[in-house]
Amino acid sequence: MxxxxxxxxxxxxxxxxxxxxxxxxxxxxxxxxxxxxxxxxxxxxxxxxxxxxxxxxxxxxxxxxxxxxxxxxxxxxxxxxxxxxxxxxxxxxxxxxxxxxxKYRRKKRRKSKMVLYPDSSKKYLPTEQKSKAKRCLLLLIGIICFQILNAIENLDDNLQKYDIDGLEKTMYREVFGQKLAVERTMELLKDYLATHIHNKPLVISFNGPTGVGKSHVGRLLAKHFRSVMDNDFVLQYFVMHHCPDKEATPACQSDLSEKISDMVTRAEIEEKIPLFILDEVELMSLGLLETLSRFFQPNQTNEFLNAIYIIISNIGGSEITKFVLQNVSTDTLHQQRKIKELLGIIQPFLIHLHPLWKSADIIPFLLLEKSHVINCFLEEMMREGLYPDQSHIESLASQLSYYSTGDREYSITGCKQVVAKVNLL
Structure with a gap:
């Protein structure tokens, strides 16, 4: 145990x-x-x-x-x-x-300072990938610019063919006291002659009292276009010469219609624009006016759309005289405003007389002052080979009748009597 x-x-x-x-x-x-x-x-x-x-x-x-x-x-x-x-x-x-x-680390991170780089260091931006579409866009822009430039050059070529710059210089040199009328006429001609494709013919109406330079401008236009084109593409139609008898109106209508149609057709083949100058239109019968108005409509064939019509008449001269005497001004801007007011008065009057003036560009010719009449005397004396004595010219100019308004004097007959006075010397 x-x-x-x-x-x-x-x-x-x-x-x-x-x-x-x-x-x-x-x-x-x-x-x-x-x-x-x-x-x-x-x-x-x-x-x-x-x-x-x-x-x-x-x-x-x-x-x-x-x-x-x-x-x-x-x-x-x-x-x-x-x-x-x-x-x-x-x-x-x-x-x-x-x-x-x-939490402690977050606080520590918040308190951390920003890393600053020296100014001398190089900073590289991220590389941008270039899009291939930009090249196509640049190519398209280049093509459009080239087409625009080509179109502008074509317009300039057309104007050079008719020498519009030379016509403008001639008009300013030889036409006195009608600066606004000349400017408006040249503006319309430049716009129309820049191209050969149009949707209606160009109709210009010269209206004003006697002796102010309407027929003189018509003669200058006819002379210039005959020099740059054949004589076959310019028609000067004077009613007192081509159709003096009013009873022969049907024959005059047929003759005028045939001349216009023939000239327009030939001009279309050669790609030119014909010029029709119709003077003394106030004496035309109603039948002739109806014949003319048919050619002014836009709903026609191509050849009838490419044409220039100059209508010269004294119709509306009394209205223009009254308006000028009531509205006296030397300011160009003020004059342009007054011209617009004047057109508002004349155009309804002309359209009421006949509907053909609905399709016309109305250019009013104003009264000539005494200084303009003196220039007319000077030009005519130099053309005739006479010595242009200034005192003699002033004495000749003072023999004409004038409208007096304020400190201005406007000639009643314009330069109509200048040629007759110079021929008596």
Whole structure:
């Protein structure tokens, strides 16, 4: 029996040592954990009241105290062994620590300063990929610009064919006192002669009192276009010469219609625009006016649309004279406004007389001043080869009749009697 006793006591003693040693090991681990948590709390510098590590440390201290009591009371240690070995008492959740560390890192990152580069350093922008569509767009723009330039050159070529610049210089040099009328006439001719394709013929009506330069402008136009085109494409039609007898109106209608049709057809073949100057229209019969109005309509064949008609008459001369005498002005801008007012008076009067003036661009010729009459005398004397004595010219000009309004004198007959006066010298 004595030999069996020591054998039974040894396992009991080893079991007690193992029971005692396991709580001790737990205590050692808990103390180490507490130290680590304290160090991390000091490192993070968090407030004690809000520190989750402090709460964890207190919990661990409580576990240490429980472990010490278990060491003193082995039976309690045996009873609570299963609870000590349970992972929920000794497995510590580090999510709180991780959150604190992350929060500290975020704050630290926010406080980080921007990296500044020296001014001398080269900064390279990201390379942009060039689109192939840009080349096509540039090519299209180039083609359009070339076509526009070509069209402009073609317009200039047409105007050069008729020498419009030379005509303009001649008109300004030889027509006196009708600057606005000349400007409007040249503007209409330039726009129409710039191309050979039109949707209606150009009809210009010169209206004004006698002797103001309407027929003179018609002669200058006929002379110029005969020089740049054949004589076959310019027609000057004087009613007193071509149709003096009103009883022969049907024959005159047939003759005028045949001449216009023939000239227009030949001009279309050679791609030229014919010019028809119809003077003394106030003497035309109603039948001739009807014949003319048919050629002015837009609903015709191509060859009849490419033509220029100049209608010269004294119709509306009295209205123009009255308007000029009531509205005297030297300002060009003021004169242009007055011309618009004058057109508002003349155009309804002409349309009421005959509907052909609906399709016409009306250009009123104003009264000539005494200075303009003196220029007419000077020009005529130089043309006849006479010495242009200024005092002699002024004496000749004073022999004519004038309208007096304020400090201005307007010639009643314009330059109509200038040629007759010079021929008497």
């Amino acid at each position: 004595d030999g069996s006793q020591p054998h039974t006591e040894t396992p009991i003693a080893s079991q007690k040592i193992s029971l005692i040693s396991s709580p001790m090991r737990a205590v050692i681990r808990l103390r180490r954990k507490v130290r680590v948590l304290k160090k991390s709390r000091l490192h993070l510098d968090l407030p004690r009241e809000q520190s989750p590590e402090l709460i964890q440390a207190r919990f661990l201290q409580r576990q240490i105290s429980l472990s010490r009591t278990n060491i003193c009371n082995p039976q309690m240690s045996l009873f609570n062994q299963a609870s000590f070995e349970n992972s929920r008492y000794f497995t510590f959740d580090t999510s709180v620590d991780q959150l604190a560390v992350n």
